[in-house]
Every structure is written in C-alpha cells, then in structure tokens.
Amino acid sequence: MKITISGSLGNIGKPLTTKLIASGHEVTVITSNTDRVEAIEALGAKAAVGSVSDLSFLKSAFTAADSVFAMTPPNLGGSNIIANTTAAGQALVTAISEAGVKRVVMLSSIGADLPTGTGPIAGLYNIEKIYEGLENVSLTFLRAGFFYTNLYNDVPMIKGAGIIGSNYGATTVIPFVHPVDIANAVAEELQKTLSGKNIRYIVSDVKTPGDVAKTLGLAIDKPQLPWIEFTDEQALGGMKEAGLPIEMAELYAEMGSGLRSGKIQEHFLSNQFPVDGKIKLEDFAKEFAAQF
Structure with missing residues (x-):
C-alpha cells in the first residue's frame, strides 16, 4: 500500500513511519525541513519537502497514495492561530480531494466536538467540519487525549518553584495519551477497510x-x-x-x-x-x- 503521512519525523511520525515500513508499505513522509530528508530515507521512506499550506505541493505528495495520515501543524504563527490552522486544514482537504485519495486518517483531539471554549482545539473542530464535506473518502477522525509530552513544559516550574500546576484542579479527570500509542492507532486505521465518516478516540x-x-x-x-x-x-x-x-x-x-x-x-x-x-x-x- 502507498501511504503518505504528514508530521515529518516527530513524536508521532517517526514511530508511525517505522511501523508502516516494517509492515511492507511504501511510505512518503511530508516534511518542511530539508535536514530531515536523510533521516526519513534512512528509515526506508521517501521524503516530500514542502509546506502543508501549499496546495500544489500537497496534491503532488498525495497523488497515487492509497491512504493519507493528515496532521495539521499546531501554533501556525503567534496571531490568527485558529484561522491559520483552519486554512492549513482546508489545504489538506482540497489536496486530498483533487488527488483522489480514498482513505484518510485525520489527527484530531478530545473536545473537537465543540465549536468554542476549547482554546486551540477549536481549529480542529473547524477542520473536522471541512473534512465532513469530502465525498467518496473513507475517513477516520482520530481524537487524541491530552499528550503526556505536554508535561515536559512544566519542567522549569518544577525545577524553579518546586510545584506543578495549571488553571484546573488536582481532581480534574483527564484522558491522557502517549504519541507512540497515537502512532500505533494511526497505523491500524490506515490499513482498515472502512466506509463513511468514523470517530475513534485514542487514550492511554x-x-x-x-x-x-x-x-x-x-x-x-x-x-x-x-x-x-x-x-x-x-x-x-x-x-x-x-x-x-x-x-x-x-x-x-x-x-x-x-x-x-x-x-x-x-x-x-x-x-x-x-x-x-x-x-x-x-x-x-x-x-x-x-x-x-
């Protein structure tokens, strides 16, 4: 199977690429960084270098792909973040449609069922709605929990103040996820034969x-x-x-x-x-x- 994945060789992309290659698939990895090409090729994958906001590049990267893993990059600039995220998601959807891809797994999040009041997750709500307009595409919205790896952001607080915290309390119930578990779920979904629009949560x-x-x-x-x-x-x-x-x-x-x-x-x-x-x-x- 020919599979194109976005997200370069990050915490999800690297284990996902490794797993798909080991399963015998032909994998193309989208990256915006030319420095990643050698590492991508060392895993046995092909590198496609360009921006996920560039429609013509995306269409080229998706052409002939049987399946696509679509991950919209977070924090697209310090302003107009939701609008920029939504626009990048639209570019992915348009390229998927024009390239004729039939199987797509889109990385989403808990809270993506809500239009507002969720911070940056609101961009994923918008993108899910755009993806819902795709026709003749088998689609899975993979809604991930709160990344464990976000907790690394608290290291300075722990070292400097001897505390950890945020603006929610100690008894708040939170679904967490590890990026490797996301990668495994994506690999499973990309290789499934499904129809229509589907939602799967991945929580560790x-x-x-x-x-x-x-x-x-x-x-x-x-x-x-x-x-x-x-x-x-x-x-x-x-x-x-x-x-x-x-x-x-x-x-x-x-x-x-x-x-x-x-x-x-x-x-x-x-x-x-x-x-x-x-x-x-x-x-x-x-x-x-x-x-x-």
Missing part, C-alpha cells in the same frame, strides 16, 4: 492532575511535589512571562478552563469509549525522569 490512561504530580514526583525523587491550581489570570500571566505570544497564551488558558469545567473531555468520558493505549502514566513517568 485516564488520570487526575493529582495523580500526575504524585507519579512524576516519585519518578524524579520529589515525592511531595504538589499540584497547584492557578486562576485563569495567574496561568495567563505565567505563560506571558515565559515568552508565549499573547494570543497563544490566551488560547491555552481557555483550554485549561475547558478542562476545568469538564466540557472538553465530556464526550469521551460520558460515552465510555475504550482506553486502548498501552503506555500508562507510570510508564511515561520513567521517560519524564530520564529527561528531567
């Missing part, structure tokens, strides 16, 4: 921030590491001080508020979708400690 573990603080704390020899709930204003101010562009900081603060209210994770939790990822919080804690 369901835990609270209190669980996160305890588990990571034990792994890094800080067993008393506390989870601190900040106000929205405190969270926003902290992100601005850390150098995040104002619009991006506001979106992340809004996402934290959405997690605090429970609405972002409500559809997943209330419908009892399976937790079928293999890498649990305790497993990730070992990776976290090694990087800490």
Whole structure:
C-alpha cells in the first residue's frame, strides 16, 4: 500500500513511519525541513519537502497514495492561530480531494466536538467540519487525549518553584495519551477497510492532575511535589512571562478552563469509549525522569 503521512519525523511520525515500513508499505513522509530528508530515507521512506499550506505541493505528495495520515501543524504563527490552522486544514482537504485519495486518517483531539471554549482545539473542530464535506473518502477522525509530552513544559516550574500546576484542579479527570500509542492507532486505521465518516478516540490512561504530580514526583525523587491550581489570570500571566505570544497564551488558558469545567473531555468520558493505549502514566513517568 502507498501511504503518505504528514508530521515529518516527530513524536508521532517517526514511530508511525517505522511501523508502516516494517509492515511492507511504501511510505512518503511530508516534511518542511530539508535536514530531515536523510533521516526519513534512512528509515526506508521517501521524503516530500514542502509546506502543508501549499496546495500544489500537497496534491503532488498525495497523488497515487492509497491512504493519507493528515496532521495539521499546531501554533501556525503567534496571531490568527485558529484561522491559520483552519486554512492549513482546508489545504489538506482540497489536496486530498483533487488527488483522489480514498482513505484518510485525520489527527484530531478530545473536545473537537465543540465549536468554542476549547482554546486551540477549536481549529480542529473547524477542520473536522471541512473534512465532513469530502465525498467518496473513507475517513477516520482520530481524537487524541491530552499528550503526556505536554508535561515536559512544566519542567522549569518544577525545577524553579518546586510545584506543578495549571488553571484546573488536582481532581480534574483527564484522558491522557502517549504519541507512540497515537502512532500505533494511526497505523491500524490506515490499513482498515472502512466506509463513511468514523470517530475513534485514542487514550492511554485516564488520570487526575493529582495523580500526575504524585507519579512524576516519585519518578524524579520529589515525592511531595504538589499540584497547584492557578486562576485563569495567574496561568495567563505565567505563560506571558515565559515568552508565549499573547494570543497563544490566551488560547491555552481557555483550554485549561475547558478542562476545568469538564466540557472538553465530556464526550469521551460520558460515552465510555475504550482506553486502548498501552503506555500508562507510570510508564511515561520513567521517560519524564530520564529527561528531567
């Protein structure tokens, strides 16, 4: 099978490429970085160098592909983030349609069922709606949980202040996911024969921030590491001080508020979708400690 994937060789793309190549597929990896070409080819894949916002490039990369993994890059600029993300998603959809691709897996997120109040996830809601307009395409929206790897952003806080936290509380129930579990789910979906539009959630573990603080704390020899709930204003101010562009900081603060209210994770939790990822919080804690 000829498969084209976006996302270069990131936390999802590299294990996904490795798995697909091992299964005997012909894989093309889209990357915007020429420095990645050698690494892509070393895995046995072909590299397609260009921008996911470039329609003609995407159409060329998708031509003759039996299946496509479409991942819209996050944080497209420090302003107009939702609009830029949505536009990149539109370019992917148009290229998929014009290239005649028949099987697509789109990386989405918990909370993508909601149009507003979810921070950057709102862009994925818009993109899902665009993908729904595709005709004669077998489509899976792969809605991922909160990435474990986002917790690496808290290392400076842990080292500098001896705490970990955000603008949601220690008892908030959050579906987490490991990028490798996402890669495995994408590989499974790309090779399935399905029809119509489908939704699959990929979640590795369901835990609270209190669980996160305890588990990571034990792994890094800080067993008393506390989870601190900040106000929205405190969270926003902290992100601005850390150098995040104002619009991006506001979106992340809004996402934290959405997690605090429970609405972002409500559809997943209330419908009892399976937790079928293999890498649990305790497993990730070992990776976290090694990087800490």
